[in-house]
Amino acid sequence: MKRTDFHPLADANRKVLHDAGVFTVHVVGPSGSGKSMLIEAALKRLPQFHTAVIYNTPSPSCVDAPSPASPSERHIPIVGASIHAGDVRDVLPKLDFATLDLLIIESTTSTASPASEDLGEDLRLGVLSVVAGDDKARQHTQLVSTCDALVLTKTDLLPHVRFDLERFRADVRRLNPEAELLYVSSLREKEVDRWVDWLGKTAEKAWTSRTCWTTCQGGCADDAPSPPEMFVG
Ligand SMILES: Nc1nc2c(ncn2[C@@H]2O[C@H](COP(=O)(O)OP(=O)(O)O)[C@@H](O)[C@H]2O)c(=O)[nH]1
Numbered sequence: 611m612k613r614t615d616f617h618p619l620a621d622a623n624r625k626v627l628h629d630a631g632v633f634t635v636h637v638v639g640p641s642g643s644g645k646s647m648l649i650e651a652a653l654k655r656l657p658q659f660h661t662a663v664i665y666n667t668p669s670p671s672c673v674d675a676p677s678p679a680s681p682s683e684r685h686i687p688i689v690g691a692s693i694h695a696g697d698v699r700d701v702l703p704k705l706d707f708a709t710l711d712l713l714i715i716e717s718t719t720s721t722a723s724p725a726s727e728d729l730g731e732d733l734r735l736g737v738l739s740v741v742a743g744d745d746k747a748r749q750h751t752q753l754v755s756t757c758d759a760l761v762l763t764k765t766d767l768l769p770h771v772r773f774d775l776e777r778f779r780a781d782v783r784r785l786n787p788e789a790e791l792l793y794v795s796s797l798r799e800k801e802v803d804r805w806v807d808w809l810g811k812t813a814e815k816a817w818t819s820r821t822c823w824t825t826c827q828g829g830c831a832d833d834a835p836s837p838p839e840m841f842v843g
């Protein structure tokens with residue numbers, strides 16, 4: 611990660627999670643951008659990973675959560691408009707680290723809370739949808755500039771909305787030249803497969819490099835090529 615917004619509480623979370631061998635993904639974007647559907651696909655298609663999900667919900671009765679494909683005790687709601695590093699610290703004791711590989715934190719950005727705070731994740735995945743318009747990258751500058759990868763969702767709707775893909779792509783590249791850009795329709799099997807495959811490989815690569823770091827103290831070369839953009843299929 612090349613971010614500069616590291617937070618002491620988030621660093622403490624990261625250490626707890628690393629010590630437990632957990633890979634943590636922070637999925638962040640506006641409400642309705644398709645975060646839960648991306649997460650649901652990962653839960654269903656990566657059964658080999660023991661996964662827990664932390665998500666924010668405006669009220670205890672609101673069920674704006676990914677469908678639990680894993681036991682419901684692995685779905686932890688945090689009531690509030692957004693999630694902060696202290697919230698994650700407070701719920702970490704609820705997780706059974708002995709049986710956990712992957713932690714996904716779904717958090718919502720809003721105009722009231724536009725920041726994408728460091729929560730202690732390994733990977734920050736920004737999510738924007740084509741329905742919201744091709745100007746959204748330049749409106750969510752902090753989200754775009756701090757993410758490791760950005761998913762543009764609902765690509766099946768491209769023929770029906772005014773969305774200049776090149777304009778969006780240029781904005782993303784200007785704000786964050788290194789972020790990986792993924793184009794996904796959660797309604798298209800092939801694109802969902804590619805997204806889940808990418809997530810699984812990214813987690814596995816992180817676990818391998820952690821093992822490598824432990825055994826060779828970082829002396830080995832990171833010669834993995836940058837992954838390509840994944841274009842609309
Ligand atoms: N057409 C289309 N609809 C989608 C897609 N992904 C999500 N949706 C719909 O968009 C709405 C919001 O999705 P959700 O995953 O709950 O968004 P979240 O609020 O970001 O978690 C739901 O009605 C989904 O069915 C997609 O790729 N294509």
Ligand SMILES: [Mg+2]
Nearest residue numbers: 645646674675
């Ligand atoms: Mg959701």
